[in-house]
Amino acid sequence: MRDFLPADKARRERVLAVIRERYRVHGFDEIETPVMEEHGRLHAGIGGDNEKLAYNVLKRGLDEDAIRAAADDPSALTDLGLRYDLTVPLARFYATNRAQLPAVFRSIQIAPVWRAERPQKGRYRQFVQCDIDIIGDASARAESELIVATLDTLDTLDALGLAGGSVRINDRRVLDWMLESFGFAADERPGVLITIDKLDKIGPAGVVAELRERGATATAVDGFEAFLNRPMTLEYNPYGERQIRKLLPAGAPDEIVAHLVGIGAAVAAARPSTGSAPGGAESASGEGDSAVAGLERDIPLVFDPFLVRGMGYYTGTIFELAHPSVDYSLGGGGRYDGMIGRFLGQDVPAVGFSIGFERIVDLIDERADAASPAIVLVHDRDVPEAELLAVKAALIAQGSRVRLEQRTKNLKALLERSASDGYTAFATLAAGAAVDSLEVKPLG
Template sequence: MKFNSNPVRGTFDVLPQDMELRNWVQDTIKKTYRQRGYMQMETPCIENLELLNHSEGGENLRLLFKILKRGDKLTFDELSENALCDLGLRFDLTLPLSRFYANNRNELPTPFKSFQMGYVWRAERPQKGRFRQFTQCDIDIIGEKSIYAEIDLLLTIPKALYELGFKNFTIKINDRRLLKDMVVKAGFKEEDFDTVCITLDKMDKVGEDGVTQELLDKAYEEAKVHKLLELLNTNIGGFDSEHAKELQKAIDIVSKYYPIDFEPTLVRGMGYYTGPIFEIVSEDFRGSIAGGGRYDNLLSKFQKDSIPAVGFSIGFERIITILKERNFKIPTMEKKVALVFTEEQQLKEVIDLTEKLTGGGSLVTNFFVNRNKLGKKVNQLEEQGYEVQVIK
C-alpha cells in the first residue's frame, strides 16, 4: 500500500530555503519587539477545551481542532463532541497568554510587555494566505489601561514591518464601544451587537450591498440597516465621547510616524475585544497583515479583579507569502561555504578549514564526493547559494 506523501490540506512542508526566510523574518520581528521592551514567553499548543469554548473567540469557536479523551476517561455513553473531547489545539495566542498571566502573575512585572511566537490551528477552508496551521507573532501589554498601551503597540508592529521591507501599508483603527453606540443608535438591541458585528466584519469581502443583504436575511428591519450603514460613514470628529477623544489622541501621535486612518466599519472577529481595535492593510495583499485590540475582560475568567490588556499580532504566513512572491532575498545572510573533497586523506584539512571559517562567522558544510560526480555536485551547491571550495 502506497500512502499519499502530501501534507494535510491546509498545512505545508517547509523546504530548507524557505526555512531560512522564515527564520530571518522571525529574527527580525523578535529584534524589534525586544528593542521596544517586550519579553518573550511561551505557552503549550493545547489548552483545556472548556476554556477554549468559553473564550469569546467568535467565529473561531466553530473552527476548533478537538482532541479525544484518553484511556479510562474516554467513554461512549454520550456521543457528543464535548463528551468525547477534553482538550483542543489553541486557535490564537491571546487566550493562552491570559491563562499564562493568571497562573504566573506573581512572577511577572506590571505592566507586563510580552511577545510570543508559535503555531496556532483553525479548521479553516484553505485558500491563499489562509491555512489550518499557521504562525502568529503577538505582542501584548497587560496591566496598562491608558491609550498609551495602544500607542506603544501601534508604533512597534509597523516598525517591525518596516524592518521587513514593507512600506506601502496603512493602519486602520476603530473602537468597539463606538461601534456599539452606532449599532444601538441605529435601533438594534444591545443583544444583537455580536450578531450584527459578524456580518459587518465581512464588509471588506462582500461590500456594503452584501452586508445589507445579509442583515436583511437575518430579519432585521430595513430602516435600521440603512441607518446603521449611514452612521458607519461618520468620521472620528462626529463622536462626542471620551472613547473618541482617546482614539483621536492615538491617531494624532501615530500619524507622525505611520499612515493611520479611522475606520468605523472595522470590527475584528474576536468577541473578547472591549475597546480600540486595529488592523494593518497592505497594497500587496487582499486583507490584513496584522491585527489586534484591547481585551480588558478576558483575564476576569481567571481572577476576580479586572486587569486591562491589549495586543497586536502580525500575520506571519501572509508576510512570508508576499516576500516569496517578490522573490525576496535575505539582506543579511551569512556567507555560505561548501568544502568538497574527493580523497579520504584530505579530511583533516577539511576539518581544520571548517573550524577556521566557522570561527569567522561563515556557515560551512562539507561533502566527500566521487571524483566522477564532482562537477554535478559543485553545480548543485552553487544553485543552493554556496561558495564552493574544492580541496585539491
C-alpha cells in the same frame, strides 16, 4: 501542516529573529505556554468561531461503552485541546502567575497554534503566531506601544523586501454607538456586525441587501444605507480628528474620538519624521499645536469605521495590519479588558497585537533574504579530512557559512541544489591547497 526544506526553514528563522529582536528592544519579555489547554477554557465562549476549529484530545482510559455513552457531549469525551490562538493561554498564564509579574506586563509569545481549517493559500492547520500583549494598562499608551513596536518591526523587515505596511484602526465602542445611532436594537447588533464585516467583499449594496434579508430593523437599515451613500468630498485628511469625524455620523462621542486621536499623536511622536502631511496637522485634528505636534509626521495609520474584527472578546480599540500587495490583513488585535477577569475573578485591562507570520514570510523577497556569505566547498575525493576541516574552519572564522561537498560528475546539479538551499558562493579545493589560494565564485 507542512514540512519545510532547509532554505524555507532558514528564511522563516531569519524573519522570526527580526520579529523577536524588535519586540524585545521595545521592552517586551518572552514567555512560553503549553500547547494544550483545558477543554472548558478553550470552549468558554471567548474564542469566537475559532472554538469550532479546535482540535480536542480524547480523555485517556475511555472504553467503548464510555465513548458511546458520551457521544453527544464533547466535554465528556475530551478534557484537553490544542490551543487555537495565544490569547486564551496568555489570560490563563497571567491569572496563574500574576504575583510574580510586574504591575504592567508586556509579553511576547511566538509559537505554533492549531485550527481544523480547510487548507488553502494563507490558511493552514498548524501555523505560527507572533503576539505582543500589554496587561495592566488601561490607557491609550498601551495601544500606542503595540502599534509602534509592530510598525518598527515592519520597518526592520524592509531589508528583507517587505515595505509599505499600514495599520487600520477602529474602536468597538464606536461601532456600538454608530449602530445605536442608526436604530439597531442591542440584540441584533452582533449579527449586523457580521454583515458589516463583509463590506470589503460584497460592497455597500451587498451589505444593505443582506441586512434586509436578515430582518434587521428596517428604519435602521435605511439610515445606514443613506450614510453609506452620502456625498463625500475628496480632500485629503491625515490620521487625526478631522479624518475620524468625517468618516462617522455626526455626534460621535468626544471621549472615544479623543482616545483614537491620542493614539495617533503618540505613534507619530515615536516615528521617524517624514515631513508634514498634506493639509497640515492642525487642520486635520482641529486642535492646538502642542496637542498634535506628533501628527505633523506622516504616519501609516488609517481610521476605518467599519473595521470589525471577528473576535467577540474585544471591548475597545481594534486594529489590523494591511499591506498594499495583498487584499487580506497581515495581523491584527485589540483591547480585551474582560477576558482575564474570567480566570482571575477581577477585571484587568489588556490589549494585544498579533503579526500573521505565515502571511508575512510569504511576502519576503527571496533575493533580499540572503544571509551573510554561505560557501559550498567542493573538494576532490583525495583531499585529506584534516585539510578539509582546517580550510572549513578558516572560512568559518572569516564569517562564512560553509558546507562540504565532494565533487560529482554533474557539478552543475550540485551547485544548483546548493543555491536552492541558500548558499551564495562556491570554491573548489584540491589536496594541498591553502585557504588563501581558494577562488570563491558566486552561485547563480
